[in-house]
Amino acid sequence: MTTPAAPLRRLGLTGSIGAGKSTVAALLRARGLTVLDADEQARHVTQEPETLRAIGNEFPGTVTGGVLDRAALAAAAFRDPQRTAALNAIVHPRVRARMAALEAQAAARGEPWVVQDVPLLFEGGLDEQMDAVLVVDAPLEERVARVMARSGLSREDVLARDARQLGAAEKRQRATVVIENAGPPDELGARVDAALHVLGIHPRSRQV
Template identity: 45%
Template sequence: MLHLALTGNIASGKSTVAALLAARGATIIDADVLAREAVAPGTAGLEAVLERFGTRVLAPDGSLDRAALRQRVFHDPVARDALNAIVHPAVRRLRDTAVASAAARGDRIVISDIPLLFEVGLEHAFDGVILVDAPESVRLARLVHDRGLGEPEARAMIDAQWPAERKRAGATWIVENDGPREALPRQVDALWAEIEARAAARSAK
């Protein structure tokens, strides 16, 4: 099995690339989905979050109010580190389980979608890294015009991640998503051909 990581800064188009890779046959393991599972109602993760941050981050239906929690930790590095210490180990355990299931099924190409791959130091844990990138000005425009965020909030979200220049040096493949939407599938086709070739070479060993 070839296990790759997929990453990209906010509004880079990473989720679109993940969907295109899934359509071509990749098994996608989404860290955002796992993060929600890690703090679902009834989990030890949610109990730990409530113990640290209080019931103000709990929604009326008993689930985690992710927006309230995000507001609580976004400008507080100590609180953000505390949250990460709760969520990241749980997410890693869930990812390990998902990868083991994929291996048991005989899946050839598994891609873990991890937004903060480089920030948490996981880039060397995979057989290769796919980085989706776009210039900061393009990503800012997408956040403001497509997602309806105010420019100060959008800039704060961009600044909270490592600059793409630091990540490009550690990437195996880079998908440049600064052009028209119709150009992206062609790039992913070329990327997929390289990934399949690498998977075939691994199988032949």
């Protein structure tokens, strides 16, 4: 008699701005885990004609010739919480559908775990749908310096963006495991391996 496959489990991956979440996501992929990037799926979704029509109807002037003006949309959608909620109501269900389809593919391949890389995991209440949550963190000044170096934003802009997210201390408290991403970058891989060990996640292949 064939033993039924264990249900797919979800590992939520998140972290404050500049913490190094994307770097950890790349290391998890290199270790054989499927990582589903919510931001990447949102970019795909906002290129679909149906989504563009809905956005254009809700935010006139943000879609021209079937192309989304992201700067105009940001200015229109993020000026107040109600407008942000209106955009989220268009985009988020479509992103969730894409993530669910990719999860189903991973389950069909027999993968025991899938990683959901979601910047606003806690803010959106999605942590409740995860079997475990991995938070990447680093000291505030180090995070600010990283973002300023890569984006050209001012210190005030970075701090303002950070303030719009759940505080790092709260994220740490609600995490299953925290990865400290401070100090030499070459130490991060070992910390990722240690976190996976604590979580009991054993990827099928390790390519690093």
